[in-house]
Amino acid sequence: MSYAVTLNNLVCHFGAVRAVDGVDLEIAQGEFFSMLGPSGSGKTTCLRLIGGFEAPTSGRIMLFGQDASRLPPYARDVNTVFQDYALFPHMNVRDNVAYALTVRKVGKAERDKRAEEMLELVKLDGLGERRPGQLSGGQRQRVALARALINRPRLLLLDEPLGALDLKLREEMQIELKALQRSLGITFVYVTHDQGEALSMSDRVAVFNHGKIEQLESPKRLYEYPRTEFVARFVGSANVLEGRLIGQPAGLYALRPEKVAVSSGHSAGANRLPGRLLDIHYLGSQTRYEVEVEGQRLTAVSGSDDSELQIGDAVTLGWDAGSLRALSGAPAPAPSLAPQGGAGGGKGHGGGS
C-alpha cells in the first residue's frame, strides 16, 4: 500500500523567506496527521503545497504513489477546509456543499440529494436554503467541512479549521472531527498552532520550526520524549535545565512542571534544587508554582493546593531522576517572558548552596 502523502526534500521559498526548507515525511492512508508549529514555521505553506496552492521551489510531492508536484489543485484528489472557510457568498448552503458536483456536471437531483446527505452528516439538515452570511461561525465551519467531503476525497487538508471558534465549540468540534475521520477512513492532514488540539486528535504530529520538522512522533512520545528544547517548550511547557546544575552530564535537560514537587524549606540532595517561591497561580484543578532557582525561573504544577506555602518562602524542588529528558541540538532562544536557559544557569553556578 502506498502512502497518502510523501514529501521528498520539499523546499518552498518566497523571495528571501525560506517558508519550507527541506521537509521529508510520509503520511499513511487513513492517518490523522497534524502539523504543529508557531506562526511562520512553515506548516501552513507545507499544507498549501500538498493542496497545490503553492508551487515548490524544489523537491517532490507524491500523492497516493503518484508525482503531484506540479499538478494544479483541481487535478488532485485532495480537498481542503480553509481557515476562513472560503464559502461562496453568492450561493446558498446547499449549492456551496454541492459545488464539487456542479463543476463535475452531476445532475441537479443527484446533486441536491447528496448535498442534503452531507448536511445531515455535519448536523446542518434543513439549513440548505440559508446563505453563508446568515450562519454562525460554527455552522459555517461545518458547511466548509461538508463541502470538502462531498466528493469523498482520499485526503482532506484542514488549515486551522477551528481557529475562529470559541473554546467550548472548539472542544466539541475536535471530538466530532476525530469521530468523522474514523468513520469515513479518510486521511486527515491537520494544521494547527494549538498543541492541545494536535495532541488530542492526531495519530502522529510533526512539529515545525523555521521551515523544518523538529520532531515527528505520536502525541504521547512527543510529549514524553521531546528531543529538542524547542519541542519541549512548544508541546506542553517545560523547565529546561543545564546538566551541571542538577548533577548530570553536560547538556540541556527538559523537566515537565507536573513532574516537579514543591516542598517547604531548603533541603539538599540528589534531584533537588533549593529556590525561592515567586508566585502561585491557582488554576482550579491544579496549582502552578513559579520558583526562582539560581537566577532561573522554574515552574512546578501540582494537583491539589494543600500546602501552606507563601510567596517569598524558601522552597525545594524535587523530582524523579527518570523524569529528566536529555535534549539535543542547539539551545533555542529563550522566550522573552520567562528568562532562563544556559547563560543564567551558568552565571549562578558558583554560588550553589
Added chain:
Amino acid sequence: MTLRRRLSDAFYVRPLFLLMLLLIPPLLWLGIIYLGSLFNLMLYSFYSLNDFTGQVEYRFSLSAFQQLFTSPANVDIVLRTTVMAAVVTVACAAIGFPVAYYIAFHTRGSLRMFWYLMVLLPLWSSYLIKVYAWRLMLAGEGVISWFFNLLGLGWLLQGILSVPVVGGPSLSNSYLGMFLVFTYIWLPYMILPIIAALERVPKSLIQASSDLGAKPNQTFWKVVWPLAIPGVAAGSIFTFSLTLGDYIIPQVVGQPGFFIGQMVYTQQGTAGNLPLAAAFSVVPVVIIALYLLLARRLGAFNAL
C-alpha cells in the same frame, strides 16, 4: 476649554446629533437643490408649449411625450442614442474587465498605485481637449488613417468605412469614430467599480473553487464573475447614462444625426421648448430604471 469639553461630551453622548449636524448641509443640497430641480424638470415634461405664444402652459398634458413618440425623427434620436450607449457599455465592459481583473488580482503595493494612476490619468486632462484630439486623430488626414496607409492597409480602413450606418466619409465623420471616442472617454468609469468589486473577492474563494475540482474557466464563471457583477452593473450605469446624456461628442465627431443630449440642449435653449426637452431627459432615467430592475431580476445583486 470648558465649552469645548462640554461640546465633546454632548457629541459623545448623542452621536446622532453630530451625525445630523454633518449630514444636514449635504442632504439639503442633494434633496432640494439637486433632486428638487431634477423633479421640477421632469414636471415640465407634463406641461405643454403654447405654439402661438411660445409660453409654457402649466397644466397637465402629455403633448410633450406625444411629440416625442409620434415624430419619427425623435424616435430615431432615442433609438440611435440608446443603441450607441448600449454598444459603448458592452465595449467598455469587455475592455475594462481584463484590466480590472489584472489590477485587482495580480498587482500589489506600488505597482497597483501605478495602474490606478494609469487608469485615472486621462481624467486629469480636459474633456474637450480629449474629444478634439480624437477628432484630429480620426480625421481623413489624421494619424490613424496615415498609420493604416503606412501598413498598406488603407483598403481595410476604406472597407470598414464603406459599411452602411457604421461607416462614413472618414472615421471622424462616422458612428464608428464616435463609438471609439465614447468608449475611450468613459472607460475609467467602468474599470474603477469593477476593481472595487474584485478587490472584495477573497483569494481563498478562488482557491476553494479550484480545490473542489473547478477548472480556471469554471472558477471564473461560477465564482469570480457572479461576484464581479455588481461592479460591472455600477460601471455600466456610468457608461450607459453618461453616453445617453452627452451632447459634446456627437457634435464634434460622427454624423449629423442628433443624440438625446443634443436634443435636450437645443430644445431647452434655442427652441425654447422646455416641455419637450424635459420629456427627452426623462428617457434615460426610465431606461436606466428598467435596466436596473432587469439586472436585479437576473440576480446581479444577490452577492451584495
